[in-house]
Amino acid sequence: MVTSETAALVEKARLRDPEALGALCSSFYPKILRYMQYRVGQRFADDLAAEVFLKAIRGIGGQTGNFVAWLYRIASNVVADHARSQKMRREGPISDALTERLAGGADPAREVGRALDIQKAMGHLTDEQREMVTLKFIEGLSNAELAEITGRTADAIRHLQFRAMSSLRRILGGEEK
Amino acid sequence: MPNAERRMPNGESAFRTPHSALPAADLERLFDRCTEEARGGRDPEAILSEHPEAAEEIRPLLSLAGEMARLPAPQPSEASLAKLFAHLARETAQQELRPPKETAQPELRPPKETAQRELRPPAEQAPASPSPARPRKRFLRLRGLGWAAAALFVVFLTGWSMVSASASALPGDWLYPIKRVTERATYILTVGPDHRAELRIRFADQRLEEAVRVHRQGGGIDTRLLRAMLGEAIQALEAADRLPETSRNLLMERAACSCQLRCRMLGALLRKASAEERKAIQPFIDCCDAGCRCVDDECGDEPAMSPAEAAARMREALPRTATQP
Numbered sequence: 001m002v003t004s005e006t007a008a009l010v011e012k013a014r015l016r017d018p019e020a021l022g023a024l025c026s027s028f029y030p031k032i033l034r035y036m037q038y039r040v041g042q043r044f045a046d047d048l049a050a051e052v053f054l055k056a057i058r059g060i061g062g063q064t065g066n067f068v069a070w071l072y073r074i075a076s077n078v079v080a081d082h083a084r085s086q087k088m089r090r091e092g093p094i095s096d097a098l099t100e101r102l103a104g105g106a107d108p109a110r111e112v113g114r115a116l117d118i119q120k121a122m123g124h125l126t127d128e129q130r131e132m133v134t135l136k137f138i139e140g141l142s143n144a145e146l147a148e149i150t151g152r153t154a155d156a157i158r159h160l161q162f163r164a165m166s167s168l169r170r171i172l173g174g175e176e177k
Numbered sequence: 178m179p180n181a182e183r184r185m186p187n188g189e190s191a192f193r194t195p196h197s198a199l200p201a202a203d204l205e206r207l208f209d210r211c212t213e214e215a216r217g218g219r220d221p222e223a224i225l226s227e228h229p230e231a232a233e234e235i236r237p238l239l240s241l242a243g244e245m246a247r248l249p250a251p252q253p254s255e256a257s258l259a260k261l262f263a264h265l266a267r268e269t270a271q272q273e274l275r276p277p278k279e280t281a282q283p284e285l286r287p288p289k290e291t292a293q294r295e296l297r298p299p300a301e302q303a304p305a306s307p308s309p310a311r312p313r314k315r316f317l318r319l320r321g322l323g324w325a326a327a328a329l330f331v332v333f334l335t336g337w338s339m340v341s342a343s344a345s346a347l348p349g350d351w352l353y354p355i356k357r358v359t360e361r362a363t364y365i366l367t368v369g370p371d372h373r374a375e376l377r378i379r380f381a382d383q384r385l386e387e388a389v390r391v392h393r394q395g396g397g398i399d400t401r402l403l404r405a406m407l408g409e410a411i412q413a414l415e416a417a418d419r420l421p422e423t424s425r426n427l428l429m430e431r432a433a434c435s436c437q438l439r440c441r442m443l444g445a446l447l448r449k450a451s452a453e454e455r456k457a458i459q460p461f462i463d464c465c466d467a468g469c470r471c472v473d474d475e476c477g478d479e480p481a482m483s484p485a486e487a488a489a490r491m492r493e494a495l496p497r498t499a500t501q502p
Contacts, residue, residue: 018363018367018372019359021362021363022359022360022361022364023359023362025261025265025362029261033257045257046254046256046260047260049261050257050260050263051264053261053264054264054265054268057265057366058268115248115249118241118244118248133245137242137245140216140246155202158205158206159202159205161205161208161209162238165208165238165242166238169241172241
């Protein structure tokens with residue numbers, strides 16, 4: 001996940017090189033924004049994603065190890081803080097923006113419908129399951145990165161992802177009936 | 178809603194699905210293996226064929242995982258980009274006021290745990306929203322964030338390599354907006370007015386280089402790039418005026434060198450240009466010359482000016498219209 005180019009960039013960013021910091025923001029902001037949209041919904045995603053980058057920029061001098069896992073761990077902590085402060089209401093799917101964006105797609109009705117179904121179903125998962133599903137199946141992170149982000153063992157990750165996907169399938173199956 | 182997690186004393190999951198004869202732990206491993214195979218571009222059916230008793234259970238999950246990987250990416254909005262830039266600007270402004278701070282790794286903590294909050298470094302406890310109004314207002318005033326949002330969406334789809342590749346992009350290239358977003362973020366994240374002013378000089382050089390390459394590739398004279406070049410150079414001078422004397426002198430030397438180089442490059446461009454293109458270039462050369470005379474005290478008869486006076490002189494000479502020849 002961390003390419004040699006990214007690693008070189010992170011190295012410079014640790015020395016507070018603004019160009020490297022700027023490039024990291026350009027590169028990772030959309031991913032963190034998407035993560036936030038799936039975790040907390042559209043309403044809070046912008047602010048929380050920006051907060052992740054603030055914390056990353058403040059802490060990058062002391063960053064070690066896998067940068068991507070480190071960044072998502074900050075994001076995960078930001079979500080946890082947000083959940084405490086908001087008692088995280090299950091916001092509706094990320095929806096409107098998505099619907100608009102997909103309007104020009106090849107088969108917009110089908111794509112939008114399915115995507116919204118999945119997002120709605122994700123709203124019924126536990127917070128841990130939603131985090132796992134977002135990181136593993138939407139963001140495409142590896143189990144090793146997940147272990148680093150969540151502090152779970154490989155067995156626990158396999159268990160949680162299987163249960164999460166089974167639940168999701170069950171929920172989607174129920175909606176389809 | 179999902180069931181609560183049940184585990185055997187040995188740590189294995191006691192969960193057993195109604196369809197499968199396999200214990201849950203084996204199913205979990207199998208699903209994980211198939212997922213990895215699919216990510217590697219291989220056919221997970223090969224693995225499933227070794228475990229026909231679990232195929233019925235695993236296959237729909239794999240299909241769902243595939244669907245999720247293909248879920249459309251939400252596009253970063255102009256508002257979200259403005260928020261990001263505002264947050265970064267505020268952070269940079271605060272950094273200018275405090276010494277650099279090394280913070281530890283973000284701690285691992287379960288989402289529901291509250292006690293550890295007090296253990297976090299003060300920097301992490303800072304509230305997200307209260308903020309001085311100025312930087313936010315400044316960036317909310319920015320126009321044209323739409324293209325930047327679109328550019329970030331492109332990065333979203335394509336990853337870091339595109340940011341890297343955008344460094345040599347020219348106007349009209351689909352990577353060019355990414356280059357400009359990165360430049361803007363770099364500027365915002367640059368600490369110190371002297372470094373920011375220096376960055377503006379670099380951006381000016383960058384715009385000229387782009388204009389020359391566009392011309393070389395047969396794209397004519399892009400006066401918007403030349404105006405942008407002079408705009409950055411003028412802003413660098415304005416920023417220099419607010420610097421302490423030593424930094425100001427250093428920056429003025431750099432500005433003078435850069436200005437002379439720009440004049441030479443524009444002169445070279447003029448020689449290769451058509452008659453119509455020359456008409457478009459000449460006002461920019463005049464403006465650049467005016468700048469050179471002002472910033473370089475060894476050049477010209479006039480005494481050296483302050484950076485602000487030099488900037489004002491260049492603004493007066495800046496071509497008013499930006500017509501494409």
